[in-house]
Amino acid sequence: DSGVTQTPKHLITATGQRVTLRCSPRSGDLSVYWYQQSLDQGLQFLIQYYNGEERAKGNILERFSAQQFPDLHSELNLSSLELGDSALYFCASSSRGGGASKGYTFGSGTRLTVV
Amino acid sequence: DQQVKQNSPSLSVQEGRISILNCDYTNSMFDYFLWYKKYPAEGPTFLISISSIKDKNEDGRFTVFLNKSAKHLSLHIVPSQPGDSAVYFCAASASTHAGKSTFGDGTTLTVKP
Numbered sequence: 441d442s443g444v445t446q447t448p449k450h451l452i453t454a455t456g457q458r459v460t461l462r463c464s465p466r467s468g469d470l471s472v473y474w475y476q477q478s479l480d481q482g483l484q485f486l487i488q489y490y491n492g493e494e495r496a497k498g499n500i501l502e503r504f505s506a507q508q509f510p511d512l513h514s515e516l517n518l519s520s521l522e523l524g525d526s527a528l529y530f531c532a533s534s535s536r537g538g539g540a541s542k543g544y545t546f547g548s549g550t551r552l553t554v555v
Numbered sequence: 556d557q558q559v560k561q562n563s564p565s566l567s568v569q570e571g572r573i574s575i576l577n578c579d580y581t582n583s584m585f586d587y588f589l590w591y592k593k594y595p596a597e598g599p600t601f602l603i604s605i606s607s608i609k610d611k612n613e614d615g616r617f618t619v620f621l622n623k624s625a626k627h628l629s630l631h632i633v634p635s636q637p638g639d640s641a642v643y644f645c646a647a648s649a650s651t652h653a654g655k656s657t658f659g660d661g662t663t664l665t666v667k668p
Contacts, residue, residue: 444598446664475658498655544601
């Protein structure tokens with residue numbers, strides 16, 4: 441157990457629907473990162489939050505949004521889903537200033553399948 | 556434009572031998588480089604990192620080498636063990652960019668007994 445909890449582990453939904461992925465960071469970590477891994481590809485950075493504030497944004501689609509709550513858990517909302525959104529979505533956390541040099545702690549991911 | 560590249564999708568080595576995984580980057584702003592290991596059905600696990608002010612960092616069987624002029628880094632695993640079989644991701648980050656890491660596509664290492 442890495443200390444980063446992602447729910448649900450698996451999600452199957454239809455095109456056009458909306459889903460919410462949830463992440464609880466490791467205790468004490470203030471930064472949360474969301475990454476998308478499509479089939480056999482690398483991890484694509486979506487968005488980062490630090491202590492409730494958006495800190496950095498990657499190639500996140502307008503149909504996707506995220507937030508970090510006062511208790512530091514984060515949610516990634518995906519709407520108007522398309523077949524191409526099927527992927528593994530990872531959440532990671534890091535301590536203040538630690539992500540760049542000390543690495544992230546990843547959750548085990550949510551596998552989203554859009555049918 | 557892929558800023559971090561792992562040109563070898565897979566690597567197979569014999570147990571006890573050295574495994575060398577390579578990574579190239581293009582962005583001169585990167586000042587930290589990291590390696591992660593990923594087993595199936597799990598998230599990536601941080602393995603080792605190196606700052607751009609160093610050219611080598613060692614942790615047990617794992618050593619990372621950085622060649623800034625060539626924008627190249629490599630991970631050496633000596634000796635390789637079957638339990639090292641996993642996908643290895645190279646990542647790079649710029650401390651001026653909020654700690655966000657850019658990942659390569661990964662190299663699948665298979666260590667044969």
